[in-house]
Each structure stands twice: as structure tokens, then as C-alpha cells.
Amino acid sequence: MSETTEQTGRLIGEPGGGPGPGTGVADILRHWAGVFVRQREATIFVVAVALLLYFGLSNASSFISQANAINLFSEIAAPIIIIAIGEVLLLICGEIDLSAGFIYTFAPFMMFFMNEYYGVPAWLSIVIAILFGLVAGFVNGFITVALGVPSFITTLGTGFILAGLALVLSHAEPHPIPPATMTIGKYIGTDGWSQIIWAVILVAIFHVVLTRTRWGLYTISTGGNALGAREAGINTGRIKYGNFMITGVLSALVGVQVAFYTNTIDPLAGGYTPMFYAVTAAVIGGTAMLGGSGTILGAFLGAIALATLLDGFDVQGINANSVQIVFGAAILIAMVANVQLARVRERGRTL
């Protein structure tokens, strides 16, 4: 019994455990292939790399350039990645935030009003803009947890309200970036690479939070078995509040970043599209819509795959209308591959 314990332990829990019993090259390869397939991020990793290779090889001159890399990773992928971190945490604990894209819309206006109208120092107005996300997340949490409205409806409502507020308060006009905030803005989003650097750092942090802290364990427990989690003494309401607030802060950060990057505060920026891309990235990255499981790394790779498709079609000059058809098909193919491979994984685990 102890021998089987050791083996399964190594295969599932500790991929770094070294090659299996065989010593031939084929055995070692097969062992590592097994380790790889058992990782939940394996499928989406293959998909993302394959897409990058495909567009890299077929459109080498225009796809492989610094300008396109910034466009793909920073401009397209980073906002999806950062919002997806929040959506993964929410989906795992059994909720969703449809208002994320509107928190994104509104946050930079908060910065503008604070600095331009109320004379709040630049750094503080940026902090307030991001804390606005925290408050919006708290409101989403309150309506969902304390008042018992399903989060799909809660955030549909708060999303509309934020979209309307942004339009009313801005008179539906884009606003300029307050000059005083430009110095700090460079580190937040103005510089070409800054968004993807933020995204990678946040992915690293939240990957650890999800897999190595109590917060992550309780988030999985809340979505996996809500009654069981409460019986074990977990305050599931607090976990949900917290994850709504994390999502709010991350969405507000993305809003401020995009404003600096595009050098304008646009009341029509954000909206449903980045939120749906983020949820798509989470789901094709292996996060269950029904709660209880998901990975931040998977969502990161999912966002890279989505961004590669979006950018790649653009580079190839494919008509924007037909891109949607390919895009939808790509999502379905990725999902089917994911679900089927998960079955193979489950079989490998129980046999």
C-alpha cells in the first residue's frame, strides 16, 4: 500500500518528483507526458502555444514585432487577464460579476473628478479610483450575500447603474487624463509594457492566494460544498464579500490602466465585452461554471489564447465580422477539448 501511495503522490501532487520506475528514455518521456496531461492547465497551454506558433509562422513579418507584442499582450490580453483573476475567484466560490466591465468604465472618472473638481492630490485620486472598485464589490457582495439576490442579477443591475452614471456624469463625452496624474500613470498603464507586467505579477500573487492560502481553500470549499463549508465553520458569506471586493479592485485598476494607455477617459470603454472575455478566459482555462474548481494560471493562458486569436485575425486582415464566427467556434472547440481531456484525466486518476 505504501508503494502505491508514494507513486500516486508523486504523479498528482508533486510533478517535480523525478522519473517513474522505468529508466529508458521512452519511460521517462511517458512519465513526464503523464505528469503534464494531469495538470489542469495542460490543454489550454497547448492551445495558446499552438495559436502563437500558427500566427507567428504564417504572418511572421507583422506578427513578430515589438509593436504587435505590446498590442497582443499589454493592450488586448492584460485587461482580460486581470479581470479574469477576479472572475476565477468568484466562479470558484459559486458567483459571477457581470458589472466588472462597468467598474472598469467608472473608476477612471472617479480619478478625474477627484483630481480636477476636488483638488485631491494625484496619487490619492488614483487610490480613491481603485478603492471605488472595493466599494462597488462590497455593494455587489451585500446585495448577493445579505439580501440573497443571485449574483447574476445583482451585478446585472449594478452594472447598468454604473454604465448610466458614467454616461450622465461625463455628459457622454470622453475626458482628458488629469495632467497631474501622468507621472504616476506611467507605471500604471502609459508605458507599453506596464499592463502586462502588472498582469503577470497579479497572476503570480493570486495563484499563490488560491493554491497556498486559507483564503483559497475556503473559496474552493464555499463553491464546492456550501453547506459543508458552513458546517466546518467557514464563514462563506465573508468569502463571497471578499472575492467580489477583489474583483472590484482589479476591475477598477484595469479601468485606470486603460485610461492611461489610451490617454483618454472614455465613458464607452469597458462594458460587457472585457467581462465576457474574462469569463471566457476563465472557463476555457479550466474553471467550472458551477463552482468548486478553477485555476488562475489556466485563466491567464486562456486570456493569452483569446488575445492571440483577436490579434492574429486582425494581423491577417480577416474581416471583423467573420472574426466573430471563428471566435465563437474557437471557444467551443477549446471547451470541448477541455471537457474531454478532463474525462481522460479523471479516468487516469481513478484507474
Add this chain to the structure above:
Amino acid sequence: MTSQPEQPAAAAAAGDVLRVEHVSKRFGPVTALTDINLRLARGEVLGLLGDNGAGKSTLIKIICGFQQPDSGRLIVDGQEVVLKSVDQARALGIDVVYQDLALINQLSVYHNMFLKREKLRGPLLNNRAMRDTARSYLSDMGINIPSVNVPVASLSGGQRQAIAIARTVYSSDAKILLLDEPLAAMGAKEAAIILDLVRDLKQRGDVSVIMIAHNYGQALEIADRINLLQHGEITLDKPSSETSVAELNDIVVAEYRRALEERQRQTQRPA
């Protein structure tokens, strides 16, 4: 097992670790508990029996702090307590194995065993320590599990039950242990492991146990005293040595007969 009838009686006054006095609980129009009076002596194993829906699980959930009673008092170690949460009860040394086990299918065996009692290194989970400890607890108990790394979803009913029990017995320093149908999903071999475990606890003497059971034979074998719960009240309180499977069966059969007669009267009336 030889239990002296005078032992529970002697412990009644001073030695009770837990007393439940006049506890009632309603869920909307349904009265789960009408008037519960129960005591648990130090080091004692109390078998709590009763029909489905008699209120056993509700009583357990009140004692462990998961639900609050509508009226009545809980006295732990001579002190009246108002339990607001599972955490608070746990801090007082009351721990529970729920009938539904409260396991998280998606988490590994060792994460489940340490849920809400995690071993930490700084802010991070000390997975290695939890894994090693879980392994040694389970092998102490004689529970066979392929690996502590697999999600509990992939285990059998008996294995899941064993894990739920192991986590409560080993990874807490409970003085009062509440076991809600600990033998429900178990085969004879696994049940023997759990009965052994309860016996070990009894030998240690510092843990008191309330165990809900369906199987009267098993309950009489392990418990010092038997309480029977019927429609929200304790209707029988006897040392195990003074009652028998036959007596308990008779009581329950009588209850069924009454229920049947009641039903016949009701169905005959309109005709």
C-alpha cells in the same frame, strides 16, 4: 463491555460536562424539538437513538453551535453558554462529525482533514506538514486510502466517513465529541475500526461522546447509556446494561403501531 449502572448516576451532579435543559427548536411550522433535557457525564459515551425525523440531528447541530435553540439552556462544564458559531463551540472543546460529513469533494484528503484547522507556515499553508500528519493519523486508525493527495470525491462512502471522523478525533482537542450516524455508510470491517476508535477514546477518559446510531446492537455495544428521542423529547434514559435491543424495538414498534392506528382512524372517518 461492562458498564456499572451506578457510574452514570454518581457522575450526574458534579461530573457532567454537558447539560441540555428545556431546549426547543422550530423550523417555521415544524417543531423539531419540543423540550429536550439531556446530560453527558465526563468520559461517558451516550448513545442517542430515535426514529427518522425525531430531531436527533437538530439536537446535535444545536450543541455544536451550527444552529441556535429557540429556548432552553446549554451548560458546558457547569457554565451556561450561548453558542453563536461552530468556531465558538470548537473553542469550548465541542467538535462534531456531521451526518453529511461536511467534506469538500474538490479538496484533497489532507486539506479536508485540516479544514478550519490548517497548519500554516507564515501566511501560507504548510501542505507538507498536513500531508504527513494526515498520513500518520490514517495509518494509526488502520484506514486504507490510496493517497492523501487524491480529492475525496474519488473515495468510497466508508473511506469518506473515516476521514470525517479522523479529522474530528485527531486534529482537534475536543472534550465533547458529537458523532451523527458515524457508522451510516460503513461496511462491517470499517464500522469495527470506528467502534474501536470510540472505545480508545473512552479508555482515555477525558473525552465524552454523544453518538447517534440507527443500529441498536452497535449502540448498546459501545455506549454507556442510551437516550431515546421521540417526537422532540427524550422518552427513555437508561444505562446500556439495563436495556436491550428487544426493549428498544418494542418501544419503536409500539410507536409505529400508534401511528398506524391514528392513520386508520383518520382514513375511516370520512367513509
